[in-house]
Amino acid sequence: MRVTILGFGGWVSNPLLGQPAYLVEEGDIRILLDCGEGTLEKLVKCTCLDVSSLSFILVTHAHGDHLLGLPTLIQRAKYLGKRLNVAAPPPVVGSIRELLSALQIPHYMDYVVVTELRAGVWVRLNETVRVKAINAVHPIPSVSYVLRVGSKTIAYSGDTWPNNDFLREAEGADVLIHEVSAPPGMVEEARLHGHTPSEYILDILRKVRPKYFIPTHYYVEPPQLILSRELCSLSGTRIIFPAQCLSISVG
Numbered sequence: 153m154r155v156t157i158l159g160f161g162g163w164v165s166n167p168l169l170g171q172p173a174y175l176v177e178e179g180d181i182r183i184l185l186d187c188g189e190g191t192l193e194k195l196v197k198c199t200c201l202d203v204s205s206l207s208f209i210l211v212t213h214a215h216g217d218h219l220l221g222l223p224t225l226i227q228r229a230k231y232l233g234k235r236l237n238v239a240a241p242p243p244v245v246g247s248i249r250e251l252l253s254a255l256q257i258p259h260y261m262d263y264v265v266v267t268e269l270r271a272g273v274w275v276r277l278n279e280t281v282r283v284k285a286i287n288a289v290h291p292i293p294s295v296s297y298v299l300r301v302g303s304k305t306i307a308y309s310g311d312t313w314p315n316n317d318f319l320r321e322a323e324g325a326d327v328l329i330h331e332v333s334a335p336p337g338m339v340e341e342a343r344l345h346g347h348t349p350s351e352y353i354l355d356i357l358r359k360v361r362p363k364y365f366i367p368t369h370y371y372v373e374p375p376q377l378i379l380s381r382e383l384c385s386l387s388g389t390r391i392i393f394p395a396q397c398l399s400i401s402v403g
């Protein structure tokens with residue numbers, strides 16, 4: 153399995169970081185997690201793939217840095233005569249419809265095949281992929297995802313205050329992509345806005361014990377992790393500092 157980072161900033165971070173979008177590949181299966189602005193460009197630039205290669209697009213919530221790339225992906229799918237498989241919780245699906253209406257292209261929903269994901273329920277997307285949405289702790293309807301892709305498990309936090317429901321489900325994941333939005337010293341701001349402070353990462357990793365940990369969704373500038381000796385010496389977990397187009401193979 154391969155995970156490629158297309159964008160890993162937040163909505164107002166350094167623009168060079170890009171907005172959240174992560175591509176998970178296993179054989180012919182390609183799953184896009186979130187699609188912030190510029191996702192199509194980065195998909196092409198980083199992977200030479202087009203939207204017709206995407207098996208599924210999973211969206212965590214309707215904030216712009218996770219969703220505003222989708223209309224362009226749909227435009228491209230329409231141009232290619234394809235339809236996109238988009239999976240998201242019902243409120244997010246509603247936001248996608250509203251967004252396309254606001255852009256004066258409501259009929260572009262015809263180029264989307266929707267799978268509604270209800271929190272707490274495992275859903276089989278095809279023979280190889282199962283996904284469970286877990287309600288996130290964020291000011292608007294949001295979820296985290298745990299995916300089983302073949303024999304591998306990917307856990308993606310989306311935007312959330314540290315959430316034990318998600319961490320329990322993510323335990324032992326091959327790859328954990330977890331947001332670390334808040335720089336050190338901003339715990340209360342993070343709580344207020346439903347984001348994860350740097351100070352909580354060690355606790356999160358101790359609970360999940362992933363093989364690979366990709367810290368993402370930096371506000372301001374990376375890295376916003378506290379690189380304590382404990383964090384660096386966590387046995388069994390490799391920390392991958394993200395960069396645009398960085399790709400890791402998970403054996």
Ligand SMILES: [Zn+2]
Nearest residue numbers: 162163217311
């Ligand atoms: Zn965000």
